[in-house]
Amino acid sequence: MESSKGTEGLAGEIEVEAYRRLFPLPFYERHLLESVRPDARPLNRARDTTVALGPVASADGSALVKIGDTTMLAAIKLEVMIPSADAPDEGSLAIEFHMPPICSPSVRSGRPAEVAPVISQRLSDVITSSEMINLNELSLISGKAAWMAYLDIYCLNADGCLFDAALLSAVAAFSHLQIPLVSVNDDGRVVAVSGELTEGKSKLELVNKEKRKLSLRSKPFSLTCILHEKYILADPNSEEESIMDTFVTVVLDSWGQLVSIYKPGGAVLANMSTIKACIAVAKSRVKELNNILNESLSEMEVIDYYSKKSVVAQLHADKPPKEVTSEVQKSLS
């Protein structure tokens, strides 16, 4: 408080941009008094979020997620493996989070970012504790073959809330995932059958009847909030994250159960009412994210349906689903 008093006289004289650089905390505190943030958001409003499904054609499931400027690309590749002896009916998951140097000025090539392994670990913790994926569904032949799902998430632009964006992209990629067809070849190995071979040409018997999606039991969604004095700022960008140091990440599943409350230290102590307020903000955000994801999933289904009927010759992964849907409607009318 003292520092803000000392600089108030100066504030009237220097340019706003210079003031923001020199005294970032008083600059933010002046905004918070008016219940607004420098990017014109109210305190508990998250940034605009988009989900695009299937941007990586070679992967079995993929998604590109943007929360404000934070961009995450998630892709899942399935490989056949022999399940371990103690869990013969279960497939397995391997989650990796990458932060290449392009994502942020603080990451330098050759030296991996400190936060990347931490976010990987938290992602696998949250995905396993939410029980989103039934590992039995990844089994092919009990004790002989099961799917190993490699989920790789690349951060393309790090502008705050990396975990939230990474989790959303992971959930979106899993909802987009289609399990490919497989059969047993002459050597007794399980091989994937590509789409064109299925029409009578292959003599091999298919293990699974048709391409299917995983039935996700529930979907975890998260919201990170910054605590500063008595204020709660939802979905901070990287500037806000660098100025204020207390974060609370609340992960809720689509049934409203708590998957994780993660608060690693920080100057502000969270008491019961703050935690409750964070959960309440997260609840409304989870609804919003669920709607965004469902919308892009249903658009995807429309495109899939018409591409099977060869109305759409090719899936336009580079176009947002909305444009493709309108294209489909045009070609139908």
Next chain:
Amino acid sequence: MEVVRADGRTPNQLRPLACSRNLLHRAHGSARWSQGDTIVLAAVYGPKAGTRKGENPEKACIEVIWKPKTGQIGKEEKEYEMILKRTLQSICLLTIHPNTTTSIILQVVGDDGALLPCAINASCAALVDSGIPLKHLAVAICCGLTETGSVILDPTKAEEQKMRAFAYLVFPNSPLSVLPKAPSAVDDEPGIITSVTHGLMSECHYINCLGHGHAACAKISEFLRRSMQTQLPGDLSKST
């Protein structure tokens, strides 16, 4: 409703605590903290001149190095390092020694559940032993949630695996005051320094965990205070 635990403890009973300080001669401060068979040895070196690249030179920098019992450091240990670093940063007075680095090295001696809380308690005792100025102490506890929804404290590894969910909670230590406790004391509003949870739970289960954890932390902080007050013979030579 009583939950029977394998080692005959009641749900709210902690394992026997032990804390010994000033074990290492070369370190500026060290402590060994044990909760049953979970044992962590912590050593503090510093403050040393200069901060690491990318850290704020106007403040002291805290560096945490986690040494597992066997093998290489993995992702989970990296996460522990990050949580410990941020937790300890919040209790240290960072502006007193600007542009310095304090290293805290944690060696896991035994892991029988509740490893991270044990490490937080050990590093906190080691920081006190080294004389680094602190705002207050941090006291950590592990709360487990059983299938029936009841809370058990300080679970062992075997219990942790059977648990539906568990939470690692860190609270500031309870203040000791000579005045009798005022009726308006804000004891029912525990401030959380750190919270890490695993597994599905409902909101009221979490709040239940907070209540149980906070009550148990009062006991741990009482134990910590008592063990700090017993000055070891080695401390005298150090202070002179």
